[in-house]
Amino acid sequence: MEKEKISELRGLMKTRLNRPMRYYLDLCTRCGLCYDTCHVYQGIPKKEYSPVGRSEVVRRLFKKHFRLSGRLFPYWGDAAALDDAVMDDVYEAAFSCTGCRRCMVHCPFGIDIPHILSMAKLMLIGNGTAPEELVMLADMAVEKGESVEVFRDGFKENIRNLEKDVQQRLGLASSEGLIPMEKKGANILYVGLSGAHSIVHPAVIFNRAGENWTLSFFEGVNFGAFAGDPVKMDLIAKRIINEATELGVKEVVMVECGTAYRILKFLTGEHPFRVSSIVEVIHRYISEGKIKVRGGAISEPLTYHDPCQLGRNGGIFDEPREILAILALDYREMSPTREYNWCCGGGGGLVALDNEQFRIKSGKIKKDQIAATGAKIVVSACENCITQLGTIQTGYGLDVQVRSLTELVSENLDI
Ligand code: SF4
Numbered sequence: 062m063e064k065e066k067i068s069e070l071r072g073l074m075k076t077r078l079n080r081p082m083r084y085y086l087d088l089c090t091r092c093g094l095c096y097d098t099c100h101v102y103q104g105i106p107k108k109e110y111s112p113v114g115r116s117e118v119v120r121r122l123f124k125k126h127f128r129l130s131g132r133l134f135p136y137w138g139d140a141a142a143l144d145d146a147v148m149d150d151v152y153e154a155a156f157s158c159t160g161c162r163r164c165m166v167h168c169p170f171g172i173d174i175p176h177i178l179s180m181a182k183l184m185l186i187g188n189g190t191a192p193e194e195l196v197m198l199a200d201m202a203v204e205k206g207e208s209v210e211v212f213r214d215g216f217k218e219n220i221r222n223l224e225k226d227v228q229q230r231l232g233l234a235s236s237e238g239l240i241p242m243e244k245k246g247a248n249i250l251y252v253g254l255s256g257a258h259s260i261v262h263p264a265v266i267f268n269r270a271g272e273n274w275t276l277s278f279f280e281g282v283n284f285g286a287f288a289g290d291p292v293k294m295d296l297i298a299k300r301i302i303n304e305a306t307e308l309g310v311k312e313v314v315m316v317e318c319g320t321a322y323r324i325l326k327f328l329t330g331e332h333p334f335r336v337s338s339i340v341e342v343i344h345r346y347i348s349e350g351k352i353k354v355r356g357g358a359i360s361e362p363l364t365y366h367d368p369c370q371l372g373r374n375g376g377i378f379d380e381p382r383e384i385l386a387i388l389a390l391d392y393r394e395m396s397p398t399r400e401y402n403w404c405c406g407g408g409g410g411l412v413a414l415d416n417e418q419f420r421i422k423s424g425k426i427k428k429d430q431i432a433a434t435g436a437k438i439v440v441s442a443c444e445n446c447i448t449q450l451g452t453i454q455t456g457y458g459l460d461v462q463v464r465s466l467t468e469l470v471s472e473n474l475d476i
């Protein structure tokens with residue numbers, strides 16, 4: 062590795078050396094209590110796939126480049142200098158972690174391993190070795206924000222076609238206005254994904270509730286965050302923030318995507334609107350009597366997978382359970398559950414990468430957990446989780462259907 066590159070990467074590390082980062086890097090005692098808490102280590106029991114194994118890659122670089130002892134006595138201890146082989150380890154550490162933070166709730170010091178790995182991801186961007194898929198998808202999303210006029214008419218045309226699906230599902234005579242767009246002063250700006258299902262089912266629910274809503278031009282998913290690029294993460298989130306502000310909406314409702322929800326709710330400062338997940342809004346509509354779901358509509362045993370970014374990192378545990386308690390005759394809780402629930406292995410942008418065998422192996426503990434419930438349906442409320450649960454289901458031949466909570470509600474509305 063050339064001197065200039067080493068200096069550039071060291072500079073990037075320095076930008077991340079805030080107090081929490083120094084605290085986490087200094088405080089880890091390498092006690093190893095976090096080993097068994099990581100689903101990846103459970104599926105692939107190698108030290109480098111343990112939480113502390115990952116953070117050590119960063120800590121060794123920190124020691125070498127920012128600690129006097131590491132600089133003066135490079136052959137003592139465990140300091141590591143920046144070179145191409147180390148950057149391969151940095152990649153493996155960063156992009157085998159889903160950012161689930163299950164290790165954090167078990168660590169005696171609450172050490173945030175994904176926070177430490179944010180430095181690793183930034184270095185990979187600086188080194189030009191971040192995953193190409195994530196970088197490309199982040200660039201496309203940024204570009205869409207900068208040239209919304211180019212695709213506006215095509216997008217609207219596609220939405221007109223989706224309105225016919227919504228019309229059929231609601232049994233209405235006309236499809237006109239069933240998916241409103243650019244509606245100033247609407248109560249809700251709903252942000253979907255690129256898949257039609259992420260728009261059609263919420264549209265059915267909003268219409269049934271008589272909501273004054275409008276659809277965003279943008280997708281909620283934030284590939285800038287997955288790539289670990291804070292600048293692109295902000296640009297991608299700002300597309301939605303600006304749209305919501307210009308329309309003057311009271312609330313932005315995020316599609317079933319844990320990361321999209323968490324970024325807008327907790328990581329982008331104060332907004333002049335409320336931020337909710339579609340799960341919270343469905344729960345609210347049921348509580349207020351705006352929609353009704355068919356009680357006991359699902360008789361097969363059913364379980365719920367808490368998306369890490371919605372549950373452990375977002376605090377939404379009760380709402381999905383209360384919705385499913387109405388819909389399902391035989392609801393079965395996974396063990397462990399809620400903040401201790403096992404990650405499925407799909408977060409952190411990992412489902413967008415070419416790594417299916419790795420994800421099947423790292424999803425083994427999730428497979429065991431689902432199988433132990435005896436459920437025939439596993440429901441979740443995050444697109445990444447649903448994709449990964451599907452990979453686990455086919456990878457292990459698990460006799461279970463994977464379903465989205467929003468879709469189940471839309472299909473079981475009491476009309
Ligand atoms: S991260 Fe926490 S649990 Fe893991 S080795 Fe360090 S101190 Fe121990």
Ligand code: SF4
Binds near residue numbers: 100158159161
């Ligand atoms: S955040 Fe999740 S995937 Fe990452 S090291 Fe911790 S337990 Fe493992």
